[in-house]
Structures are given as C-alpha cells and as structure tokens.
Amino acid sequence: MAREVRSLPKAHLHLHFTGSMRPSTLLELADKYGVHLPEALRSGEPPKLRATDERGWFRFQRLYDAARSCLRAPEDIQRLVREAAEEDVRDGSRWLEIQVDPTSYAPRLGGLIPALEVILDAVDRAMRDTGLEIRVLVAANRMKHPLDARTLARLAVRYRDRGIVGFGLSNDERRGFARDFDRAFAIARDGGLIAAPHGGELSGPSSVRDCLDDLHALRVGHGVRAAEDARLLGRLADRGVTCEVCPASNVALGVYDKPEDVPLRALWDAGVPMALGADDPLLFGSRLAAQYELARDAHAFTDEELAELARQSVRGSVAPEEVRRGVLADIDAWLAAPAG
Template sequence: MRADSSSTRPIRALPKAHLHLHFTGSMRHSTLVELARRHGVHLPEALVEDWPPRLRATDERGWFRFQRLYDIARSVLREPEDVRRLLREAAEDEAAEGSGWLEIQVDPSGYAGRFGGLTPTVELVLDAAREAEAATGVGIGIVIAANRTRHPLDARTLARLAVRYAGRGVVGFGLSNDERRGRAYDFEGAFRIARRAGLLSTPHGGELLGPASVRECLEILHADRIGHGVRAVEDPALLSRVIERGVVLEVCPASNVALGVAPSAAAVPVRALYEAGARLALGADDPLLFGSRLARQYELARTEHGFTDAELADLARASVTGSVAPAEIRKRLLDGIDAWLAAPPSVPADTAHPAFT
C-alpha cells in the first residue's frame, strides 16, 4: 500500500524519540573511515567502496558476517575522544532527524579492554552522553545490554553495573545478538536484578526467531519494550497479550529488510501490528550497516504502508510515551507532535532518502 505523498508534512520536522539504536551502529560512515585511517585499521570493501554492505542474517553464516563487520567497526574506537565524538555526532544526527530523546544501547564488554574495564567504560559513555546532550539539546539515556551469546553470569555482572548507575544516566537493561544462540530464560536472573532497581526491561526478540522468542521476553523477562518483536504478528493470541500489557515493539523496517527478516519494506508487518493496536516505536537499529537513520523508517511507513500524517504522529507519540524521557522533554515532544499535525501540509513532501555523512 503506497500513500499519495503529493501533500504531506515533512517527517524530519515531526518530533519523536529514538528507542532502538546500537552504540557502534550509530557511527557515521565517514567517521568510521576516518578513524580507521587514523588508527591503522583495515576495513573490508563492504565497509568502504561497497557500503552499505549487502547483508542477510537468517542463517548462521550470514549472521557471522554481520557480526564480523560490526566488530571491525567497533575496533576503530580506540581513544576516549573517539567515544565522545561518536555520541556527539549521534546526537547531532538525531536532532537533524527530528528526534529529541535517544535511548542508545551499549554492551560495555565490547569496549572494556580499551578503556580500563567495565566501570570506566560505562563512566566514559555516560560522561560523553552528558557532553552530547549539552552540545545538541537532545536528551540521551543509556541502555546497558547483555550479549546473549555469552554466559548468563556475564549478564548478571552487567545488570549489577547497570543498577549502580540507575538514575545517573542508565535507564534500561537489554539483551541483544543472535536469538538462536541464547534463550531468554537463561537471562532471567540478570533481568530480575535490573528490574528491582527500576530499570526498563528491553530485550531483543521476535526478529530471527518466531513468536516463541517474543513470548519468552514477555513472560520470563517481563519486557517493557521488545527490540523488533515483529514476529509476534504470527501468533494473534500472543500479540493480544503484548497489546494488553502495553509493551512497546521497537520496529526497525530497514534493518528487517537488510538482514532478510522480511523480503521488502512492504513485507515488514508495520501496518498489521499498528491496526491490531500494538504500540510501535520505529528505530534505525544500526545505521552504519543498514545505510539509513530514523526519518527513513517513518518514510517507509508512509510510502510502503500508506500511513497518513495522523498515523505517523501516532507512531511518534508511541516512541515518546514508550521512553523514559524526563517529564519536561516528554511534554515538549508531545506538544510538538500536536503542533506538527495541526500545521498545514507541505508541498512537495519530504521524501528524500535521509542523508548522513
């Protein structure tokens, strides 16, 4: 279903929050290339001339290639200033996309070896986030994420670390990486630690695996939000429970296509989930590897799923109300969404592919 976009409001002017963005995956491509040159890191052609890479992760080999490219990209972050630059530029890009609140997900284990351990890494990220907020006006919350391919005891260590900084910039606890290599129930103890401290529960599920993965996140990890979660559409009874509990699904259309979860943007079940009553927060996941940022996800909802401006405003509201943004930021964004919708449409529409350098 394609919308008539001859008279529509500009998507980048729509205030919104961004709830599904990974740390290294937020990096600008030009920054990746520059830091690799500076630190003597060899980048494969898929991250240089053939960027964005052609990916498919629905089999083990495809996921291994995706993870390998991500690990190579992460390796260019060698100095504290690299981390500060990454977060500052991520916040600048969020502002350009119309996002006033960002919850960015990081597994400090992947960076601890370079920055003096887990605790110094988290403190560096939090300090860099505060600097980025001050420079751009975009609020930033940190979600500490465990890697489901590592031992559950490692996740408990990260959960305790997240708890230590709850209320000081850390807002949630997540679980990422290949669903096929770590079941949610193995990580129940870590999530219990995080929930007791009031941290948001934001595991990935229902991306590479089907409804059972969503069910485990819902029932065992007591998810407040589920990263992706699109496969819930395959089980109407499960989807009803997701809706009844008010769980937000962080849907990432471009990512789903790039990784082979859906054959096309039109096949990502954004419309079906929305019409069923699910709360959806669109996310870009890893722009560095997928080639598009937040506004593009809204453009896909408009062009591929026929979302009207009123419906796009609904998506933006769900992103804000599903966040843990402070009350003053939440009010500003929600008031801005109402003002965006009350304004007359623009001609022509803002339909260009989002640029980022």
C-alpha cells in the same frame, strides 16, 4: 501534500552504539589506527547482508566487530555520541535511548567500569553540545555466559543516577534461552531499570513470548515476528508493550524481502504500540526519519498515523512526564500545521 517527517518530533528507542557511527567517521578512525576494514565497510554503500542463516549472521557480526575495533580512545567515543546526537536532532528526535554493551569497549578503555564511565561522560557532553536528551540502556550479550549479564545488570543499577534507564539483551536470539538471563533482568528491575530485550526478529513469536514470560519485558527490541501469532499480538496490545520496530534493518538482514513485507500494518491494526528505530545506521544505511518515510511510502501511513507513531515512541520511552508533555504538544502542532 505531505508534511516533512524530519520535523516531526519523536523519540528514538532502538539505536546501537557502534552501529550509530557515521560511515565517514569509521573510515577516518580506521585510517587513524591503521585498521584494515573489509571492503563492505570501505565502499561507502550499505553492505549486502542476509542474516537469516548462521553464515549471514556471522558476516554481520564480523563487520560490526571490525567497526567497533576502531573505537579506541575516549575522544573516539565522544565523537561517536556527539555525531549520533547530531544525526538524531536532524531527524526530529527529541529523546534518544542508546544501547551499549560496555564489555565490548573495556579492553581498550581500561576495563569495564572505566569504559562505562567514558561512555556516560560522552553522553553528558553530547547532551550539552546538541541539546538532545539522551539516556543509556546497558545490554548484555546472549552469546556470553549469563553470569556476565548479572555483572552488567549490577553495574547498570549502580550507575542509574548517571542516566542509565534500562537493561537489554542483544545478539542472535536463536542462541540460548531468554530464561537463562532471568536473574540478570531481575537484578535490573529491582534496581529500577526497565527490561527491553531483543526478540521476534531472527526468531519467531516464541522469542517474543519468552521476553514477556521470562524477562518481564516492558519493551521488546524488534518484535515484528509477533505478527505471525494473533493471540500474541493481542497480549502485547493489552499489556501496552512497545515493540521497537526497525523496518529498514529487517529488510537489510533478510527477515523480510522488501519494505512492503514488514508487518507494520499488522501490529498497528492489532493496537500494538510501536517505536520506529534505526538499529544500526552504519550497516543498514538509513537513520530515524527514513523509518517514518518507509511507513509512509511502503505502508501508506497518513500524516495522522505517523503522528500517532511518534506519540507511541514518546509514550514507550522513559522520558519524565514534563518532557513527554512537551514533545506530545509539539507533535500535535506538527500535525496542525499546513502540509506542504
């Protein structure tokens, strides 16, 4: 008999803002604003995606942009964050770090600073409403100019006391160079934020190395392609760099053909810390607990190993020590309880 993974306490470190939306909420907001959504977003089923070529990635981005266009007012932002928190609580999350690029919402929310303040206000309200501890990572878009990233880094540091804890770099890692954004990440690090760029999903091990060498990453978004380079795995393990692994999205985007192909065991066996994440549940159809189910069903992770994955997610977070101690103790209690 196996224990229920939803009741396993855990931290969630890889969740994108628009991608956290419930499909039903997207449909309601689209109707509210008269937005014509692509059929792939109206069907109620996760869209068929394969982003390993440029056409596939363009389609993914087009769907994401269509969903984001339905977030037009502060009450929409508040609803999204509250519902994302509710889903996380249901899946056993005790600490959520949600990633957002506020420039994407600025045109409809009065500008960059007002947009960020609306987002942070929504996070504060969601924490009060659900009891979930939530923090924010501001992410630059690598498809935009590096100067834009520097602006975002300065803004993120300015609002650090409002719950911003990290700085990321998202979008197609096959475009541009990580080193183009080194100054933005230096600004963020100097301001006390952790570096958590994306790498090692659509591109191979070299993109993970660039995150380490050029951006001094403490965490890597995805990072699974590091499994193709044994020396890189050793480096991640030695440095204790947590990879935010999102198995369902890796399969949905065509990085791997089936769940069994995601190299969870390779990273585990090499001693690389992992934090399982849902990435974009709106588009990939599964949330946090489902990632742990996948580790169990496709990779035969035992309850003891799932508990250790949960511990690694907590250790990889920026949660304060007293929060970590409490969640780690509850993980031990989950494992000590009878199965079934």
